[in-house]
Amino acid sequence: xxxxxxxxLRVHFDTDDGVVHxxxxxxxxxxxxxxxxxxxxxxxxxxxxxxxxxxxTRAKNAHISGEVLFDGRDLLQMSDKELRAIRGEEIAMIFxxxxxxxxxxxxxxxxxAEAVRAHHKVSKSAARDKAxxxxxxxxxxxxxxxxxxxxxxxxxxxxxxxxIAMALIxxxxxxxxxxxxxxxxxxxxxxxxxxIGRLQQETxxxxxxxxxxxxVVAEMTQEIAVMYSGRVIERASTTALFAEPQHPYTWxxxxxxxxxxxxxxxxxxxxxxxxxxxxxxxxxxxxxPRCPYVLEAHKRVDPELEAAGSAEGHVAACLLPPSTRxxxxxxxxxxxxxxxxxxxxxxxxSAS
Amino acid sequence: xxxxxxxxxLGGLLLLVVVSAVTFVIFTVFPSTDPALLRAGRQPTQEIIxxxxxxxxxxxxxxxxxxxxxxxxxTQFDLGRSYVSGRRPVADEIFDNLxxxxxxxxxxxxxxxxxxLSIGILAAVRHRSIFDRLSIGLSxxxxxxxxxxxxxxxxxxxxxxxGALGVxxxxxxxxxxxxxxxxxxxxxxxxxxxxxAASFAAIYSRLxxxxxxxxxxEDYIRTARAKGVSEGRVILRHGVRSAVxxxxxxxxxxxxxxxxxxxxxxxxxxxxGVGRLAFDxxxxxxxxxxQGTVLVGAFFIVILNLLVDVLYAYxxxxxxx
Numbered sequence: 001x002x003x004x005x006x007x008x009l010r011v012h013f014d015t016d017d018g019v020v021h022x023x024x025x026x027x028x029x030x031x032x033x034x035x036x037x038x039x040x041x042x043x044x045x046x047x048x049x050x051x052x053x054x055x056x057t058r059a060k061n062a063h064i065s066g067e068v069l070f071d072g073r074d075l076l077q078m079s080d081k082e083l084r085a086i087r088g089e090e091i092a093m094i095f096x097x098x099x100x101x102x103x104x105x106x107x108x109x110x111x112x113a114e115a116v117r118a119h120h121k122v123s124k125s126a127a128r129d130k131a132x133x134x135x136x137x138x139x140x141x142x143x144x145x146x147x148x149x150x151x152x153x154x155x156x157x158x159x160x161x162x163x164i165a166m167a168l169i170x171x172x173x174x175x176x177x178x179x180x181x182x183x184x185x186x187x188x189x190x191x192x193x194x195x196i197g198r199l200q201q202e203t204x205x206x207x208x209x210x211x212x213x214x215x216v217v218a219e220m221t222q223e224i225a226v227m228y229s230g231r232v233i234e235r236a237s238t239t240a241l242f243a244e245p246q247h248p249y250t251w252x253x254x255x256x257x258x259x260x261x262x263x264x265x266x267x268x269x270x271x272x273x274x275x276x277x278x279x280x281x282x283x284x285x286x287x288x289p290r291c292p293y294v295l296e297a298h299k300r301v302d303p304e305l306e307a308a309g310s311a312e313g314h315v316a317a318c319l320l321p322p323s324t325r326x327x328x329x330x331x332x333x334x335x336x337x338x339x340x341x342x343x344x345x346x347x348x349x350s351a352s
Numbered sequence: 353x354x355x356x357x358x359x360x361x362l363g364g365l366l367l368l369v370v371v372s373a374v375t376f377v378i379f380t381v382f383p384s385t386d387p388a389l390l391r392a393g394r395q396p397t398q399e400i401i402x403x404x405x406x407x408x409x410x411x412x413x414x415x416x417x418x419x420x421x422x423x424x425x426x427t428q429f430d431l432g433r434s435y436v437s438g439r440r441p442v443a444d445e446i447f448d449n450l451x452x453x454x455x456x457x458x459x460x461x462x463x464x465x466x467x468x469l470s471i472g473i474l475a476a477v478r479h480r481s482i483f484d485r486l487s488i489g490l491s492x493x494x495x496x497x498x499x500x501x502x503x504x505x506x507x508x509x510x511x512x513x514x515g516a517l518g519v520x521x522x523x524x525x526x527x528x529x530x531x532x533x534x535x536x537x538x539x540x541x542x543x544x545x546x547x548x549a550a551s552f553a554a555i556y557s558r559l560x561x562x563x564x565x566x567x568x569x570e571d572y573i574r575t576a577r578a579k580g581v582s583e584g585r586v587i588l589r590h591g592v593r594s595a596v597x598x599x600x601x602x603x604x605x606x607x608x609x610x611x612x613x614x615x616x617x618x619x620x621x622x623x624x625g626v627g628r629l630a631f632d633x634x635x636x637x638x639x640x641x642x643q644g645t646v647l648v649g650a651f652f653i654v655i656l657n658l659l660v661d662v663l664y665a666y667x668x669x670x671x672x673x
Contacts, residue, residue: 088580100571
C-alpha cells in the first residue's frame with residue numbers, strides 16, 4: 001500500500017544562466033513502513049525532489065509539475081497552510097549538516113519543543129518533557145540535563161541524533177533523510193544508520209534515504225532508485241539491484257566502492273567525467289558522455305524507463321540490449337575493467 | 353565574564369587618558385588663538401595678557417598643565433573651568449546640558465530603530481519587490497541629505513510660526529527650554545528627533561535587509577520551515593533573531609557617538625545639549641569646555657562599546673567561551 005507516490009515530478013528553475021532542469025520526470029513510491037533508497041551524485045536532483053514534496057522549493061522562478069500523492073492527497077496542489085500542517089507532523093526531514101541545520105542561538109530543548117508546539121497545543125514544559133523522552137530514544141546520555149545546551153556544545157554524532165529526535169518527535173509516517181551521515185565520521189556514520197534502522201523498525205515509519213553512497217542503502221532499504229541528471233535511471237528492489245544491476249551508471253557506482261574481498265591489485269574504476277550541467281544537458285541519453293559502452297545511436301535517442309532484469313518491478317533506462325547488459329555485468333562483476341568488457345562483448349547486436 | 357569586564361574597564365580608563373592627552377595637545381600646543389588674548393578685551397597691554405595667563409594657569413609648563421588636568425578629572429571629576437562663562441566649572445556646564453542630549457538621543461534611537469528595522473525586514477522578506485526598490489531609493493536620499501540641511505528644510509516647512517506648512521504642535525527653533533515640563537520638551541524634540549533619525553533609519557534599514565537576506569539562506573531556516581513552523585515565526589524568531597546581532601554592534605557605537613552630542617542637530621534646532629555646548633565653545637576657543645565635551649564623548653563610547661560586547665555574548669551563545 002503506497003504511502004507516497006511520486007508521478008512524473010518535474011521541477012525547473014528559471015535563472016539568469018538558463019532553465020535548470022533539476023528534476024525531469026521522476027517517479028517512485030514508498031510503501032507504509034518500508035524504506036526506499038534514492039542514490040545519486042550531487043546535482044542528480046535527489047534533494048530537490050524531496051524538498052519539493054514539502055513545498056520547500058516553491059518560488060517565483062520555480063515551475064513544478066506532476067503529482068506527489070501522500071495518502072492519496074496531492075501535495076503539489078496543497079496550499080502553504082495545508083503543507084505546514086504536514087511538515088514535521090506527518091512527513092519529517094533530516095538534513096545533511098546538523099551543525100548548520102540547527103539554530104545556533106537556541107538551546108536544543110527549545111528547538112525540539114518548537115517542533116512539538118508547531119503542531120500541538122501543549123505547554124512549553126510538556127513539550128520539553130516530550131523532548132527529553134525523544135532524546136532518550138535516540139540514545140543521548142542525560143537528556144534532561146542537556147536540554148539547555150546549545151548545538152555547538154555537542155559532537156557531530158550527538159547533533160545528528162538531536163535532528164533525528166526532532167524529526168521523530170511527532171511520530172511522522174514518513175521520514176526523508178537527506179544524506180544524514182555525509183557530514184559525520186565513518187564510525188559515527190555506522191551508529192547513526194543503525195539508529196535510523198532500529199527506529200524505523202520500532203515505529204513503523206516509512207523512510208526515504210537519500211545518499212550518494214550505495215554502501216549506506218544496501219543494508220537499510222528494500223528498494224532503491226538511482227538518479228542521474230534529474231531522472232530515475234534505474235529502480236529495483238535492493239536485492240535485485242545488487243544482484244543484477246542493469247544500467248552502466250549503476251555499474252560504475254558499484255565498482256567505485258572498494259571491496260574487502262577484491263584482490264589487492266584490482267584497480268578501483270571511477271566513473272569518468274563529471275555530472276552533467278542541468279541547463280545544457282547532453283543530447284540523447286544523458287549519460288552517454290561518460291558511458292564506457294556508448295554507441296552512436298545513444299547520442300540521439302533518450303531512453304525510457306523500461307522493464308529490465310528478471311525481478312518484477314525492476315526498470316532501467318538504457319538503450320543497450322538486455323543480453324548485452326547481462327554479459328557486460330558478468331564480466332565487470334568478475335573484476336574485468338570496463339574497456340576489457342566492452343572489447344569482449346558484441347555491442348548493439350540484438351540477435352545475440 | 354567578570355574578569356572580561358574589569359579588563360575592558362581598565363582599558364577604557366587608559367583610553368580616556370590617551371584621549372585627554374591628544375585633545376590637550378591639539379587645543380593647547382596648536383592654538384588658533386591665544387586664550388588669554390581672547391579674554392583680554394580691547395587693546396590689552398602685555399602685562400594684562402600675562403596676568404590673565406597666570407590666572408588661567410597657562411604660564412605653567414605644558415606637562416604640568418596636563419598632569420594637573422588629568423589628576424583633576426580622574427580623582428575629583430574636576431574638568432577644569434571655562435575660560436569664558438564666568439569661570440564656571442566645566443563639569444557643571446556639561447551636566448546642565450546632558451539631559452537635553454540624552455532626550456534627543458533616546459527619542460531618535462527609538463524612532464530610527466522602529467522605522468529602520470521594520471522597513472529593512474519588510475524589504476528583505478519582499479526581496480526585489482517594488483517596496484524593496486523604493487526603500488533603496490528613499491534610503492539613498494535620507495543618507496545623502498546633510499543633517500543640517502534636513503533640519504533647516506524641516507524648520508522651513510513645519511515651524512509653527514512662519515513655516516510654509518506651519519504645524520502648531522511642533523516647537524520651532526529654540527523651543528526646547530531646560531526646566532520645561534516634560535510634555536513641552538517632547539513637543540520641541542519631535543522635529544529634531546525626525547531629522548536626526550532620518551539618516552540612521554536609512555542605514556539601519558539597509559543593514560537589517562542585508563543581514564536578514566543572508567540569514568534567510570541558512571540551513572537552519574530550512575529546518576524551521578521543514579518542522580512546520582509558521583512563516584512569521586520563521587522570519588522573526590529564526591531569521592531576525594540571528595540577523596539582529598550586527599545591528600546591535602553598530603547601534604552601540606552610534607548611541608555612544610550621539611551621547612557625546614549631536615552637534616549639527618542641536619545647533620540647528622537650538623537644543624541646549626552637549627553638542628551645542630561644544631559648538632559654542634569651539635567658536636570661542638574655550639578650551640576647557642571643548643576638552644570636557646570630548647572626554648565625555650569618549651567616555652560614552654567606551655561604556656557603550658563594553659555594553660555592546662556584553663550584550664553580544666548574551667545574544668550569541670557561541671561567543672561565551
